[in-house]
Amino acid sequence: MGITIIQIGVLYTLYVVGSFIQQLLHIPIPGSMIGMLFLFLLLMSGIVKEEWISRGANMLLSHLTLLFIPATVGVMDYVELFSGKGIWSIFVVIVSTMIVMLFVGFIGQWAQTREQKRVREVKGA
Amino acid sequence: MIGASMLLWTIVVYMAMRKLYARFYFPLLVPIATSTVVIIITLSLFHLSYEQYMDGGKWLVHLLGPAVVALALPLYQHRHTLKQFLWPLLCSTFFGTIIGMGSGLLLARLFHLPEQVVRSIIPKSVTSPVAMDIAALIGGIPTLAAVYVMVAGIFGAMFGPTIFQRLRLTTALGIGSGLGAASHGIGTAKALEMGKKEAAISSVAMTLSAIFASLLCPLLLLL
Incomplete structure (x- = not known):
């Protein structure tokens, strides 16, 4: 448990560093994502070993849904959107979300099956 | 005092809703949706405001930053897959971002929604x-935009997997990129339930979408 907490502390530090870089350079990308890219580079270059953060990372990731709940509860201040005319805006969001999900999803699927076919052909030849 | 009990209550509700979902595995029961509803109902029963709730809720929000950083781990573990599919991912999320913002804009205009609402829907x-x-x-209302982001996230987590299954969209790359591009972090949390590979792809799709959206938004100002 202690190790997990220390590792979460390391991840938190990287998040703070990311936020600092974001404010310093005024990049329109959240600090957490800059921190993620930074950690990814550290892992790739071998400066940080997977085991140093894996326990903490898996702990946070397995409860990622929990961490989003406070943000989703914020919808309570806008309940009027879910009744009357506001419902159309929700409808628009849902339809548009579905379009994006299927468009991106099917391109991904197509790319993967094409690649698998290519690999099979190479092996067959 | 309220803060600590709100934090504890959120964790208890989340654990219970996870159990419920594991028991029935019905899309409408995804923990992110049921937990949100249960908490909103209890808050209104006790006449507590969102502000009072956030006294405790903010501690979980503090962990969201490091959790996003932690996504570097599945990204690293699946680096070979990502390298293999970098181009398709770049193209699909780029056009996915345009389609997402564009369809939101067009549909919102079609329904004659107020201009500020239209502009809050665009980055959902x-x-x-x-x-x-x-x-x-771009002249929208940030908090309202956050609400639409949550709607897009919850919708994706609720119905994404079912829709994919119906339409035979079954590959890790298809599922992961679709969830990440349309439903961001909440979609990625859902992708994690389906597999580490899906989650890695989803976090890449979510990151790319965020980058493309920030780059493309100045263009939207022209509309």
């Missing part, structure tokens, strides 16, 4: 901090 597919920044830049 990207992670909330970025979406709120974009909304502020």
Whole structure:
């Protein structure tokens, strides 16, 4: 448990560093994502070993849904959107979300099956 | 005191809703949706405001930053897959971002929604901090934008997997990129339930969408 907490502390530090870089350079990308890219580079270059953060990372990731709940509860201040005319805006969001999900999803699927076919052909030849 | 009990209550509700979902595995029961509803109901029963709730809720929000950083781990573990599919991912999320913002804009105009609402809907597919920044830049309302981001996220987590299954969209790359591009972090949390590979791809799709959306939003100002 202690190790997990220390590792979460390391991840938190990287998040703070990311936020600092974001404010310093005024990049329109959240600090957490800059921190993620930074950690990814550290892992790739071998400066940080997977085991140093894996326990903490898996702990946070397995409860990622929990961490989003406070943000989703914020919808309570806008309940009027879910009744009357506001419902159309929700409808628009849902339809548009579905379009994006299927468009991106099917391109991904197509790319993967094409690649698998290519690999099979190479092996067959 | 209220803060500590709100934090504890959120964790208890989340654990219970997870159990419920594991028991029935019905899309409408995804923990993110049921937990949100249960908490909102209890808050209104006790006449507590969102502000009072956030006294405790903010501690979980503090962990969201390091959790996003932690996504570097599945990214690293699946680096070979990502390298293999970098181009398809770049193209699909780029056009996915345009389609997401464009279809939101067109549909909202079609329904004659107020201009500020239209501009708050546009960035709904990207992670909330970025979406709120974009909304502020293009003349929307940041908090309203965050609400639409949550709707897009919850919808994707609720129905994404079922829709994929119905349409035979079954590959890790298809599922992961679709969830990440349309439903950002909440979609990625859902992808994690389906597999580490799906999650890695989803976090890449979510990151790319956020980057593309921030780059493309100045163009939207021209509309």
